[in-house]
Amino acid sequence: MALLKVKFDQKKRVKLAQGLWLMNWLSVLAGIIIFGLGLFLKIELRKRSDMMDNSESHFVPNSLIGMGVLSCVFNSLAGKICYDALDPAKYAKWKPWLKPYLAVCVLFNIVLFLVALCCFLLRGSLESTLAHGLKNGMKFYRDTDTPGRCFMKKTIDMLQIEFKCCGNNGFRDWFEIQWISNRYLDFSSKEVKDRIKSNVDGRYLVDGVPFSCCNPNSPRPCIQYQLTNNSAHYSYDHQTEELNLWARGCRAALLSYYSNLMNSVGAVTLLVWLFEVTITIGLRYLHTALEGVANPEDPECKSEGWLLEKSIPETWKAFLESVKKLGKGNQVEAEGVDAGQAPEAG
Amino acid sequence: MAPVLPLVLPLQPRIRLAQGLWLLSWLLVLVGGLTLLCSGHLLVQLWHLGTFLAPSCPVAVLPQVALAASAVALGTGLVGSGASRASLDAAQYPPWRGVLGPLLVAGTAGGGGLLVLALGLALALPGTLDTGLEEGLGTALANYKDTEVPGRCQAKRLLDELQLKHHCCGRHGRIQSNVEGLYLIDGVPFSCCNPHSPRPCLQSQLSDPHAHPLFDPQQPNLNLWAQGCHEVLLGHLQGLASILGNMLAVTFLLQTLVLLGLRYLQTALEGLGGVIDGEGEAQGYLFPAGLKDMLKTAWLQGGVARRPAPEEAPPGEEPPKEGLPEA
Numbered sequence: 083m084a085l086l087k088v089k090f091d092q093k094k095r096v097k098l099a100q101g102l103w104l105m106n107w108l109s110v111l112a113g114i115i116i117f118g119l120g121l122f123l124k125i126e127l128r129k130r131s132d133m134m135d136n137s138e139s140h141f142v143p144n145s146l147i148g149m150g151v152l153s154c155v156f157n158s159l160a161g162k163i164c165y166d167a168l169d170p171a172k173y174a175k176w177k178p179w180l181k182p183y184l185a186v187c188v189l190f191n192i193v194l195f196l197v198a199l200c201c202f203l204l205r206g207s208l209e210s211t212l213a214h215g216l217k218n219g220m221k222f223y224r225d226t227d228t229p230g231r232c233f234m235k236k237t238i239d240m241l242q243i244e245f246k247c248c249g250n251n252g253f254r255d256w257f258e259i260q261w262i263s264n265r266y267l268d269f270s271s272k273e274v275k276d277r278i279k280s281n282v283d284g285r286y287l288v289d290g291v292p293f294s295c296c297n298p299n300s301p302r303p304c305i306q307y308q309l310t311n312n313s314a315h316y317s318y319d320h321q322t323e324e325l326n327l328w329a330r331g332c333r334a335a336l337l338s339y340y341s342n343l344m345n346s347v348g349a350v351t352l353l354v355w356l357f358e359v360t361i362t363i364g365l366r367y368l369h370t371a372l373e374g375v376a377n378p379e380d381p382e383c384k385s386e387g388w389l390l391e392k393s394i395p396e397t398w399k400a401f402l403e404s405v406k407k408l409g410k411g412n413q414v415e416a417e418g419v420d421a422g423q424a425p426e427a428g
Numbered sequence: 429m430a431p432v433l434p435l436v437l438p439l440q441p442r443i444r445l446a447q448g449l450w451l452l453s454w455l456l457v458l459v460g461g462l463t464l465l466c467s468g469h470l471l472v473q474l475w476h477l478g479t480f481l482a483p484s485c486p487v488a489v490l491p492q493v494a495l496a497a498s499a500v501a502l503g504t505g506l507v508g509s510g511a512s513r514a515s516l517d518a519a520q521y522p523p524w525r526g527v528l529g530p531l532l533v534a535g536t537a538g539g540g541g542l543l544v545l546a547l548g549l550a551l552a553l554p555g556t557l558d559t560g561l562e563e564g565l566g567t568a569l570a571n572y573k574d575t576e577v578p579g580r581c582q583a584k585r586l587l588d589e590l591q592l593k594h595h596c597c598g599r600h601g602r603i604q605s606n607v608e609g610l611y612l613i614d615g616v617p618f619s620c621c622n623p624h625s626p627r628p629c630l631q632s633q634l635s636d637p638h639a640h641p642l643f644d645p646q647q648p649n650l651n652l653w654a655q656g657c658h659e660v661l662l663g664h665l666q667g668l669a670s671i672l673g674n675m676l677a678v679t680f681l682l683q684t685l686v687l688l689g690l691r692y693l694q695t696a697l698e699g700l701g702g703v704i705d706g707e708g709e710a711q712g713y714l715f716p717a718g719l720k721d722m723l724k725t726a727w728l729q730g731g732v733a734r735r736p737a738p739e740e741a742p743p744g745e746e747p748p749k750e751g752l753p754e755a
Contacts, residue, residue, distance in 0.1 A: 239623030293621040298588030298589050
């Protein structure tokens with residue numbers, strides 16, 4: 083009992099082939115879109131790789147790029163096959179290749195689905211990479227004289243301005259590191275000496291933040307230094323002040339940005355996957371319908387198309403049998419095993 | 429009465445003219461579309477910067493006129509491509525015969541007029557922008573502190589965001605960025621800070637050489653943005669306007685060519701009586717007669733129509749269509 087049998091006459095076959103041809107070329111366009119999305123994602127990750135310690139995983143954008151290229155190749159090939167399917171002479175040369183080609187298509191669809199899933203799952207690894215990278219980045223904020231790290235101040239300032247965030251989890255992160263370079267500290271001043279003596283590592287810690295943490299929405303000019311000292315500023319209470327600095331941490335800001343990006347990319351990839359599955363099913367029907375044409379000289383005759391020749395459990399059993407036979411292939415068998423039972427690969 | 433600028437057009441050159449016109453028309457459509465996008469972009473930019481341009485300054489007129497002009501150019505291009513395509517096919521041409529005349533008039537008058545106006549405005553823009561920006565930025569700076577006054581409470585945020593985005597400080601530089609009014613300080617808002625500076629931003633007591641160690645205010649340094657917002661915005665907007673002006677000039681050129689070609693094609697085909705594949709040699713022209721003769725004919729025709737008309741029609745001339753000569 084074949085799975086999902088559909089009757090085809092000549093007109094229906096032609097319509098199917100034409101429809102599939104069109105869908106395949108649309109799918110090539112979709113493949114180009116996936117390629118573009120993968121490239122865009124890669125560039126976005128690269129742009130901020132300083133914030134991620136240059137250790138971020140490029141698995142998702144690379145696989146999207148690969149899938150895009152493969153999709154273009156496979157679908158243009160399928161388009162050519164569908165175009166030739168209407169001409170029995172040209173179709174004859176494609177006939178032996180169709181079955182393995184369909185198997186490859188199914189594999190491709192499975193991998194595409196997995197890649198789409200990965201887009202949604204990458205968020206977790208990105209979170210830990212960001213936390214690490216930002217912490218280190220902030221540590222190097224003051225090293226504007228050290229070659230190789232002199233750009234970190236500019237990068238973090240631009241990041242905080244662009245993403246409207248401050249520090250790793252919040253602005254208090256800046257209180258725990260020395261972000262002012264020793265070069266600009268007057269070591270003869272008493273205040274500086276007191277501060278340095280007040281902690282174990284001899285760091286100059288302040289309860290202040292860089293200017294890039296300032297929020298333009300605040301009605302008063304930005305208060306950057308002595309943030310926890312209410313008496314240092316007129317009419318200021320650090321516990322109720324909300325608009326002075328950006329409240330969000332840069333880790334949360336970057337994470338939400340990348341999550342949104344990857345969710346959209348994942349959604350688009352899923353749509354393309356659905357489209358590809360439809361094309362594969364259509365191609366399978368076309369294949370079996372053309373196989374079922376009893377008399378190749380009479381193109382007008384009706385035929386049947388199906389997804390699987392037998393029902394799913396039987397197909398699975400046949401597949402297992404053939405795998406077992408492959409295993410015993412080298413053994414000489416006394417009884418002639420019917421090796422003609424070709425497995426219907428799903 | 430001799431036609432103006434006549435051109436003999438046998439079949440082959442007529443076909444070549446139609447094909448070339450088809451190409452030019454699609455080119456005009458493309459350029460018109462690009463000009464449309466460019467003027468839309470300029471309009472959006474001016475809208476964003478509306479707070480910093482004095483309200484009395486009618487800067488938005490240029491992109492609006494350019495928008496209209498490029499829409500007309502787009503339409504002309506589409507009409508041109510349709511008409512030239514139809515002129516190659518005997519079955520498709522008849523419906524175009526009646527429409528082409530008025531469309532040509534509309535294209536010349538409307539499109540040409542608007543384009544010339546837009547070009548003129550593009551040339552006049554820098555002066556108006558200068559005064560508008562001067563006034564607008566001055567007002568914004570004065571209102572910076574008025575975060576409690578309704579109607580001005582956004583000035584601080586907008587000015588901060590402007591300085592952050594365009595990398596500028598104050599009007600012509602930080603010297604004038606002081607809050608005007610009662611409390612003058614030699615300090616600047618945080619948005620003037622330049623992230624490229626190797627040291628944390630110094631915002632206050634900028635003219636006091638002893639306030640900050642190792643900082644010499646006289647030396648050029650990266651501490652604050654050096655450029656004033658007036659120069660930055662002026663350069664930005666002028667750049668956009670000059671691009672728009674160039675595109676308008678190209679559109680004008682193309683539109684003139686397309687309209688001329690259409691006119692010649694139309695008159696040549698009229699000479700053949702609307703028969704497309706006629707092997708005869710037709711004469712294409714711009715105007716059926718000189719301006720004086722056309723006015724005389726129009727006057728006579730008007731006079732004849734008022735009296736009971738004798739049976740003769742005026743000698744097989746097309747009624748004058750355009751009152752204005754082509755530029």
